[in-house]
Amino acid sequence: METGTSKAPPRPLRVALAGVGTVGAGVVRLLDANARLIEARAGRAIRVVAVSARDRDKDRGVDLSPFAWCDDMTAMAARDDVDAVVELVGGADGPALTLARNAIAGGKALVTANKAMIAHHGLALGEAAEAAGVPLKFEAAVAGGIPIIKGLREGAAANAIDRVQGILNGTCNFILSTMEDTGRDFADVLAEAQAKGFAEADPTLDIEGIDAGHKLAILAAIAFGARLDLDHVSCEGIARVRAADIARARDLGFVIRLVGEADVEQSGSGGAARLLQRVRPCLVPRDHPLAHVDGPTNAVVAQGNYSGRLLFQGAGAGDGPTASAVVADLIDIARWAARNGSAGGDAGGETGGAFSIPVGALVAMAPAEPGERRGRTYIRFTVADRPGVLAEITAAMRDAEVSIESLIQQGEPDEAGEVLVAMVTHEGAERCVSEALRLLDGSASLTAAPLVMPILAA
Known part of the structure; x- marks a missing residue:
């Protein structure tokens, strides 16, 4: 007869959720609806244990009674019963940033949908996460439910x-x-x-x-x-x-x-x-x-x-798609935790860090000057309906070496006596279009600033 003891199931990944609006409520619903599937794929259950929002009594369409309520969301990162913090409040600074910093400093994994915060403070947060050995994940910050960050970091990594x-x-x-x-x-x-x-x-x-x-x-x-x-x-x-x-x-x-x-x-x-x-x-x-x-x-x-x-x-916003991206990040964290025997695992996991490579290896690139970039352009002018206007516009284009492919003036003047004139240029340097608009700047014939739209190459 074989004897032995069965291995205890891994402890659930315990999540504190800051912000229970449209997306936060979607996260709660998704974790409940797909609990078995998520546990099977993550290797452990994922459970919300604490929540915070501005209005405790608001009906959000989900039952929050099983979770601890935190009036001060920035303090959630200090809870002993929390492994990962999800920030869905928004804003580049303020309480969202304080919570993010507190979570990382407290050794908690951080998941956020906050593109403004990542765009403004992502490097500092990434460095802090690497130093603390915890993941920083933000799939939901870009393009909602589309796995574009994972696609670039992992699928296209080679x-x-x-x-x-x-x-x-x-x-x-x-x-x-x-x-x-x-x-x-x-x-x-x-x-x-x-x-x-x-x-x-x-x-x-x-x-x-x-x-x-x-x-x-x-x-x-x-x-x-x-x-x-x-x-x-x-x-x-x-x-x-x-x-x-x-x-x-x-x-x-x-x-x-x-x-x-x-x-x-x-x-x-x-x-x-x-x-x-x-x-x-x-x-x-x-x-x-x-x-x-x-x-x-x-x-x-x-x-x-x-x-x-x-x-x-795919869908760029909404409770379901964005919640899907948030929970996908939590599943990654749960897998890393299981592999590393800790709540967070290492900061980079299998993909080298929040930005694919360590923050210190990211290169500071000077901004490119687009003047010599070549392409076709659509330009729409709003002009006074009087003789000589087209001649003035085409002369500026000639002097700036802009070649006109087509020029369209359609319709009668509006109540203000204005007419729309649109043109498409042949391929040329962007600096030439800029020079033509400079030559026309201040012209009494133009009643509004021209609208310039590049034509994407197929």
Whole structure:
């Protein structure tokens, strides 16, 4: 007869959850609904033990009574019954940052969906996590439920990434694709997005491209091994895009999307690498993968030198997709903990750190100058309806060595006597377009600043 003792099941990974809004409630629901599956894949159960939020009595559609309530979320990291802290409060600074620092200093694994905090403080948090030997995970901070960070850190780890392009803000994509489908103008569709919960009451971070800029900076660090450099992310928003621009783009075979794009160029023979990061509304060819991304969806295209083009697409926000990314990070932590016999495991796990490589190995790259970059451009002018205006515009283009492929003036003047004139340039250096606009700056013929949108290469 065989004798022996059975091995005790591993202790659950115990989680403190800060923020029980849409995403936090989704995390609670997901951990409950898929508990057996998650335990099987993580090698141990994952259980929330403590929660914190602003309003204790608010009905969130989930039962929080089994969990300890913490009025001060920043103190949750000091609890002895917590192995990992999930921060879903938001904000680059304030209580969210204090909680993150406290969690890492207290030897707790940290999971966050806070792109602003990572974009502003990710390097310091990453260094602290490495020193403390705990994981820092933020899959949900970029593109919601799309596993883009894991895809770049792990799936594409053998590749040198040449370029990252993405639709990184679901609010802007909903607005632009709805304008495309309905012919309505920006302000009307923005109000609908706010009514449906796709846009905040103050939508500035979304519609000015700032939210997408935070996400692009994070992706650039992971893709290129660059130190986070939010100060040199150029952001232009979509508030000036009109229904007429959407219609003219469609007639030319394009759609308009807010695109974040980053790449690295070498400065001369063997020179230092320079990083270009910018978020802009662009005309996207209909055969480009990003052209088919509609509604509040996100997508990222990464170009690997051996993998070729990789497309990641899915829901960029919402309780289910974002909770899925948060819990995926917790599953990774649970696996590492089981392997290392501790709550957190090592800071880098199998993938070298929060940004794929240790923070100290990330390279500080100078910002790239885009003037010599070549491409085609869409330019829309709002002009006074009077003789000589077109001649003035085309003369500036000639003097700046901009070659005009097509020029369109459609429709009657509006009530203010203004007309929209749109042109598409032949391929040329970006500095030439900039020079043409400088020559036209201050012209009495232009009643508003021109709208400039690059045309993405297919």
